[in-house]
Amino acid sequence: MADEREEAGWKQFLEAKVAEQEAQIASLKEQLEQLKRQKGISSARDGLTFNSKTGTHVDQAAKHYCTTCLSRDQRWELKVEPHGWRCMICKKYYSDPDRPEVVDHRPDSWMT
Numbered sequence: 001m002a003d004e005r006e007e008a009g010w011k012q013f014l015e016a017k018v019a020e021q022e023a024q025i026a027s028l029k030e031q032l033e034q035l036k037r038q039k040g041i042s043s044a045r046d047g048l049t050f051n052s053k054t055g056t057h058v059d060q061a062a063k064h065y066c067t068t069c070l071s072r073d074q075r076w077e078l079k080v081e082p083h084g085w086r087c088m089i090c091k092k093y094y095s096d097p098d099r100p101e102v103v104d105h106r107p108d109s110w111m112t
């Protein structure tokens, strides 16, 4: 009887271990996927930081790059305009909140 009880306890212990490791594996897989994604886009985005205020990517020299083009693994420096930046490749316009236009012109041009 003692053996049976011990065995049941052991089985429970093993099942708990397996569940624990499965959870670990799942989280590692997730991390791996994340790293793969980061690796895939690192070449074009190397050294660039996403600026959530402007929607552009910025390098250490404070130059702005097109986020849309970066998502296609292409790094294009944006042309500086009076109130924002323009990508000469995909024509996407990024407005600069620090240089607002007089007319309230919201950049809802996500479709372009």
Ligand SMILES: [Zn+2]
Binding pocket: 066, 067, 068, 069, 070, 076, 087, 088, 089, 090, 091, 092
């Ligand atoms: Zn672009």
